[in-house]
Amino acid sequence: MSFGKISLVACTALTIAVPAAAQEPAGDAPTAVPTPANGAQRYGAADFSRFAPRTALDMVEKVPGFLIVTGTNGGERGLGAATENVLINGERIANKSTDARTALARITASEVAYIDIVDGAGLNVPGLTGQVANIVLVAGAGSDGFETTLRWQPEWRPRLDDNWLNGEVSTTGKLGGTHVTLSLKNEARRQGHWGPERRFDRDGNLSFIRDEIGRYDADQPRLSAALARTAANGNKWNSTLAAS
Known part of the structure; x- marks a missing residue:
């Protein structure tokens, strides 16, 4: 609450796994997490269980002392994924129109085997420096069907229109060896301002007061x-196709 305004924001996230046609069963998460290499800090799925994460993004955001850096965080222009400090299975996110947060939000928590926090200078990936998160997926993740993630973030604020349409639904999986991700995202905003507006004349005398709302x-x-x-x-x- 600030300046007499009350803001209520509700957010819910739902993850649904939708199996496809019968295929080879995917491998389970490794029972013994491999020993970290090059001084990496390793976090297994059990380290995040108390947070009940739904996506890989939920997990990475709980890693102590680690901050996801994207192109928009640092203000760089035209560099895309080269500025991001997140890898998936040791590789950059190969999609210029998808940042690290968006990509991680489309990976369900059950697909993550473990997360390594490493020094980017020690990796064989050009341009990486500082702390880097390498999200290692469960062997065979996505090969037994499509994983669908629904993110819905409605907002209700006094004297403003209700925001019911902010969210994203995405599905990811494999078709004949090709990894496919489909998503429908709407960045809906319902913003505004209200309150008394005071108008003064050239001598500083109050002319009138009116209630303004935008x-x-x-x-x-x-x-x-x-x-x-x-x-x-x-x-x-x-390959990426997009329409907006």
């Missing part, structure tokens, strides 16, 4: 599809 609503729906595939010779290709 509303600024915006919706930014975006439908996107990302495809990633590793060829038999080790070459990787990525």
